[in-house]
Amino acid sequence: MDFPILSAVTFTPLAGAVLILLIRGLTGAQLRSDGTEDNRVMYAGLIFSVATFLISVVMFLSFDFQGSGYQLVEEVDWFSGIQYKMGVDGMSLLLIVLTTLLTPIALIASLGSIKQRLTEYIVAFLVLETFMIGVFCALDLVLFYVFFEAGLIPMFIIIGVWGGAERIYASFKFFLYTLLGSLFMLAAVVYMYLANDGSSDIVELEKFAFDPGAQTWLWLAFFASFAVKLPMWPVHTWLPDAHVQAPTAGSVILAGILLKMGGYGFLRFSLPMFPDASVFFQPFVFTLSVVAIVYASLVAWRQTDMKKLIAYSSVAHMGFVTLGIFSFTEIGVQGAIFQMLSHGLISGALFLIVGVVYDRIHTREIEAYGGLVHRMPIYASLFMLFTMANVGLPGTSGFVGEILTMVGAFQANTWAAAGAALGVIFSAVYMLTLYRRTVFGKITNPALETIEDVNAKELLCLIPLAIGTILFGIMPNLIFDITRESSLHALAQLGGG
């Protein structure tokens, strides 16, 4: 048997977390003279997440891009026909790399801005990373469910311990909303496991033809879970709360990766396993997506809190993902996967951008800012880049995802595409308004007079994301070549796409 590279990627962070806990448990937290906790533990955590990233690069290189189906498969029996089965295709490969890239970035961004309970912080992030990677690797439905759900606990703790003033409310809302959705999925998972003669292997379930009646409600059960996670209108209300209250790094992970699990779920389960129901519910999903795009954009426009604005913009951008997926065209699905990856980079970067000024001024109110360009020129240019990427300016990765999902949607339903196009205009309105009010104009807040530009640490976080945004904007084929197989696979049951 080959070296279990996927297990290595998945469980390296967990091993790191256990090790850190043990060492800290034996030595106790070292306090510095000013009463803050010694942050060597942060570097220890960083080493493990960077190691994970490096292992994921090895995984990426050992993937056969000419091959088809799931690769790097590992199988071990778990119990009663349920397996520990891991494997990746092009789509999950890229999402894993996105995860392993964003986690160290999030941790670097937390250096210095998180001052208390560092051990727990680092452990929560590393544990969360394991579960996120596990979600994208799992090729067994029950295993997928375990990883999918398990991530809630560390995220709950991250929001609840290191969050803002309303953190308790936000963490409970986040947890219970997601749990309610997921439990319906659990019921469906058990049903499918039984229907498929006691096997929950995803590869086998894709071949299993559920009868149309069962498909309808199974689809709805999965939809309940993924729609909350994505999130789709009208079950998105947990997201602005969670984002606003979460620490910067939590927001980066939440927007960058956790939201993608919803889109991933649709492509991995809903389309291939319940094709009839997917077709049946297409108008329903289109309606929700267009409403999400237009409504969330309008709501974003009226926000006074920067993080909330970006959170609503995430809801709108996820609307494009569902639109693309449910267009059932190759171009639409390709666009949706691309949009997920691109949004992972852009929204992660935007939350970091907000975090930069929040660390200095300790407010997220747009009103408190203005004229940042006079004091922070590098910051202003990076902010400009990600603003434009979020608007969907050609040359950035945001453009490719939006245009392709709309082309896909246009083939399926002209009206839906027209509604989505409206959302693109609105996104320019709210993002440019945000940018103008914070960066341009005169400095009105005296606190901003002495504000310092981005430092090396922040650049280290933002530059990789900036490179990715531009690179994939100019050469989107780098992504498409890898995900084509997955897109066609997702559409295979829908009559060839």
Add this chain to the structure above:
Amino acid sequence: MFDLETIFATIAPELLLAAAGLGGVIVGAFMGDRFNALSVKLGALVLIAAAGLSIWHWEGGRAFDGLVETTRFANFAKVVSFTAGAIALLMAEGFLRRHETLRYEYALLVIFAALGMGIILSAADFMTLYLGVETLSLSSYVLASFHRDSPRSAEAGLKYFVLGALASGLLLYGISLVYGFAGSTSYEVIAETEATLGFMFGMVLMITGLAFKVSAAPMHVWTPDVYEGAPSPVVAFFATAPKMASMVVFAIIMFTAFPQALAFDNWQIIIGLIAAASMLVGAIGALPQANLKRLLGYSSIANMGYALVAVAAGVQFGAGSLLIFMTAYVIASLGLFGGVLSMRRDGGMVENIDELAGLIRRQPGLATALTVLLVSVSGFPLAFGFLGKFAVLQAGWQAGLVPLIIVLLISSVIAMYYYLRIVKIMWFDDQAEAFEPVDGWVTLTIYFSAVISVALLIFINPFSELAASAAASIIP
């Protein structure tokens, strides 16, 4: 006429427990207070030995003209119950010593209760069953009021006794009606009797009595009060060993004495309703609780509801699931009550949930272990409890109990709220003072059950096969 080998195979653990219990009474009478400290350790040893005997005679047997019959299914429950009883007994020692109530009667009562559990699990006749039920119940009443100087403990014991006596009466009345229609008290004969209306009337009365013993709604009202009032180590015992035994006996009676199609159709609905009521009452009732013991009382009501879903699924689908679910529940509960026992401050016990505030800062190991146990008992993935819930859902689906599955899902979300509230208090809130150190057995139990809960999630396969094989022994 007496085939010793068969008798041993059938009731060896009960013989040991009875001998040890009676021997203990005599030794205690002579040694007096000098026996107190020794009795707990000896008692735990006897319980472990009884569990070992159950494993040794795993296949069981049938003796005394069918008055007792031990199956692998019963043996499985015996092993878990006796072990849980031993652990609960060991955890009690430090608490009893500090409260100056470390008396040898305590260990003897636990042993007699365990004897009752063994008898009901091996019963194949209502006469044997009733003897076992009373042995278990009477020991429990005394245990509940073991702190006889404390009004709370005395109140708990009295409440438990009055309501328990009523339930025993209902059970006995049910037995007499069933006997009237079947002409026998043997499960085997009853199973072949035509299920007439009067027969089922008796069956329903029996279900009522049994539902009281497992504290299922609407016969649950005693549970929160007894959990709150009785001494904590006693509650740790109540919540684990007798729960496991009574629930499995409930299943055995339903599966082997009332398998007639008509009876099954009826009891499936009744137990389904009881299960739904328990899940909802347990989940909603726990929401406003501030006392941890009371909250765990409601949590156990909800969990008994989940277990009853497996019972309602019928023997074919539910038997194996019931064993997995109940074992997961017992392991997590032992650890959680270990947590209750470690809440000591200023020389006394504290029971309010808020006392756990900021535990992660003071005792990170304890807080992490308790978090794992809460996750397990809530049935969230990451711990063994998830597989218990998975097994119950599986049984529910196979039996087509869709409404019950929906209630189960909804009550799980509600229940998650109060488990999360405890996690929140431990992790998010500002820290209160540290707890005073407790004895090693309690700490060991907490960590051990947390580790087992996670380990069994991963290495479940041998265990689930064992449960399946145990279940196969009562599937006709």
